[in-house]
Amino acid sequence: MARKLLDYRYEHLDAARAHARMLGHDRGALYPWRTIAGSECSSYYPSGSAQYHINADIAHAFCQYWYATRDESFLARVCEVLVETARLYLDVGHMKDGLFRIEGVTGPDEYTCIVDNNYYTNAGAANTFLEACSLCRTLEEKGGFAALSERIGVTKEELAAFFEAGSRMYLPMDEKLGICKQDDTFLNKKRWNLEEIPPENFPLLMHYHPLYINRRQVCKQADTVLAHFLYREESPLIMQRSYDYYEGVTTHDSSLSACVFSMMAARLGNLPLAMRYFEATVGIDIEDQSGNTRDGLHIANMGGAYLSIIAGFGGMRLNRDGLRLFPLLPAGWQKYAFSLSYLGSRISVSVNAEGCALRLLEGPEQEVTVFDRRVRLTRTETQIDRPVRGVIFDLDGVITDTARFHYAAWKQIADELNIPFDEKFNERFKGVSRAQCLELLLEAGGQKRTPEEKTALTNRKNAYYVEALSTLTRSDILPDVLEALSFLREKKIPCALFSVSKNTGIILDKLSLKGEFDAVVDGTDIAHSKPHFEGYLLAAERIGVDPRLCVMVEDAEAGLAGARLLSMRTVGIGAKLPSGSADCGLPDTTALRATMEELIRKHNSEPAVRQPNLK
Structure with missing residues (x-):
């Protein structure tokens, strides 16, 4: 079946060449956006023929077939399609400031047309360039390159040009937001608040003129998020930031959007979110969510539902490795x-x-x-x-107990403000930033303060706290912590410390622990408190471990919740934690080493071989 579908694309390669000439390209092939017999059937070019990413999508399908089958009888056809689609990208793009750029195209998001350097298109083009070089080398090793060269004129010099363009592809980034830019100008547009749009006005293309939509920051469907699934993985932190941002501006007016958001949520470890999008995917026809199932089933979306399981939850990827x-x-x-x-x-x-x-x-x-x-x-x-490849520790309540110092400092501030404050209320402050704690306190007291007064209050609280920290010594490290760290070092499991406290450095100095961790992330490194993903992913990044292979040791419910949304295993410390808030709950740290030993023994041993169940 897969080969027959690819045969269909190969048989229309000449028509794709003709289509490219029609659009002014001297070389290469451009597959039409909509077709039956090979010619372009899309009448509205901004969201039709301008979607040059179709070339990369088709090239990707040919590569996937090769890597799944190593069908040598088909390799020459794979390479011919790759070379012709790469030639098109070489013709449409150009080098500027040492980077290859592609202008005047439309990405998967049909609400944003004719843009420069669409991230998805550029990432797909880079993949096409590099795969063309790689598979043509494979074809040469198998003795088939000369025949291909004679047939379509591909040369080693042309492949070298492909490699340079693919290696130097410009992929737009926004350093301030820490995300991949959908294109050069998308983030400059006015953001359309989706909550202000009447529900009956979706899908947008049925109620607003395309120009009205194109001038706003809104996505019809997954675009940059899809690039991270198909073509290029950035760091988990960049992908998560990008996912969060684009989720907020995506309408999912295409039936092919929810499945992509499900697969990438699963890739990032957020299984509850992945499940929500998976249920939306399977419900498109089962629940007739778009009100048009009577006109026919959404067949491509059914494929997306299947991929949501095997490539989303199952994490299946296939490439040259x-x-x-x-x-x-x-x-x-x-x-x-x-x-x-x-x-x-x-x-x-x-x-x-x-x-x-x-x-x-x-x-x-x-x-x-x-x-x-x-x-x-x-x-x-x-x-x-x-397996377990890294462990991330919280500080307060896990490594040492400075909660009493925090409580005393906040109690002093509360007394000064005449706001009742006790240890039960103080539990709400665990894992929360200093500024947020003050907001909770003022809200409880029904008081308001100016920004300047709030800054003065948090600074005064911190001064009380830092003064109390001067009494800390190495003897204040909680039981079994040093033993657990020693065991993990012996097993070559890197360890990070992640605390929202901006006084982390002072505390580690007082405890003589600065050299015990491979990485430290504290409140000065992050803009968001737990359970936000930022600090966890930064800690995992600094120890060079996939977050999904990390264990988080934490004493606060918010801190554990954030780790679970990244599919980290969790060890909860404290008898007051709610049941089920962690994979493993300990009343205190006295059995921390034994817990680490059990986790490593259970999950890092050699795979277990079982006799097959033939029933």
Whole structure:
């Protein structure tokens, strides 16, 4: 089936060449946006023919087929499509200031037309350039490049130009927001507040003129977010910031949007959000959400629903490095299973709470990557647990207990303001920034203060707190903490400290702990308090570990909640924590080393081989 679909695209390659000439390109092929027999059927070019990313999308499909099958009889066709689509990008783009740029195109977001340097298009073009070089080298090794060169005139010099363009592709970034820019001007437009749009005015294209929509910062569907799924992963922090930003301006007026947001939410570890978008995806026709199911089913969206499971929750990726799985289990699911065809073999994947069980159903043995491990699959079932590769510690209540100092300082401020304050109210301050704590206190007292007065109050509170910290010594480190750190160092598990406190450096100095952590993230590094993702991802980044392979040790409910939304394993410290707030709950730190030992023993051991259940 897959090859027949690709044959259809290959058979229309000459028509794509003709389409490119029609649009003024001397070389290459440009596949039409809408077609049946190969010619462009889209009448509105800004959201039709201008979507040059269709070339990268089709090239990507050919590459995926190659990496799934290594079908050598088809490789020459794969390379021909890659070369012709890459030639088109080389013709439409140009070098400026050492970077390759593509202007005057439309990305997947059809509410933003004819833009310069659409991130998705540029990332897809870079992928096309580099894959053309890589697979043409493979074709040459197999003795087929000379025939391709004779057929379409591709040369080594042309491939070198592809490589330069792909390696130097301009991918717009916004340094202030820390996100990938959808294009050069998208973020300059007035942001359209989606909550102000009457519900009956969706989809927007049915109620507003395209020019009215195009002048505003609004997305019809996943654009930059889709690029992170298909073509290019940035750091988890950049991808999460980008996801959050674009989620806020996306209407999902396309049926192909929710599935992408589901898959990327799962990639970022936010399984509750991934599940919400997955339910929206499967509900498009089941619940007739768009009111048009009577006109026909949304077939592409059905494919998106399937991919939401295997590529979203299952974490399946396929590229020149082979097949990779990173399966996660959503809350409320006991397990899910699917099968894959890969290099002539059929593989069974069954995902459970600890990881997944894999078994070769038929065909030769294969090696795949599961989480970060290379696993050889045989006819016996193999259980691979999600390993622990890093541990992130909170400070207050985990490493040492400065809560009494915080309480005393806030109590002094509360007394000065004549606001009742006790230890129960103080529990609300755990994991919360100083400014937010003051807001909670003023709200409880029904008081208002000017910004200048608030700054003076928080500074005074901090002065009281810092003065109390002078009494801290190494003996104030909580029980078993040093033993746990020593064990993790012995096992070569990097450790980070993440605290929202801006006094973290002072505390670590007093405890003589500065050299015990591989990385430290504190309140001076972040703009948002827990449970916001920023600090967790920064800590994981600084120790070089995928956040989904980290354990968070935390004593505050908010801190644990933030870690869970990144699919970090959690260890909760404190008898007052609600049941279920952490994967593992401890009344205090006295068994911290033993807990770390058990986590490493259980999840970092070699994959367990089981006899197949043939029932």
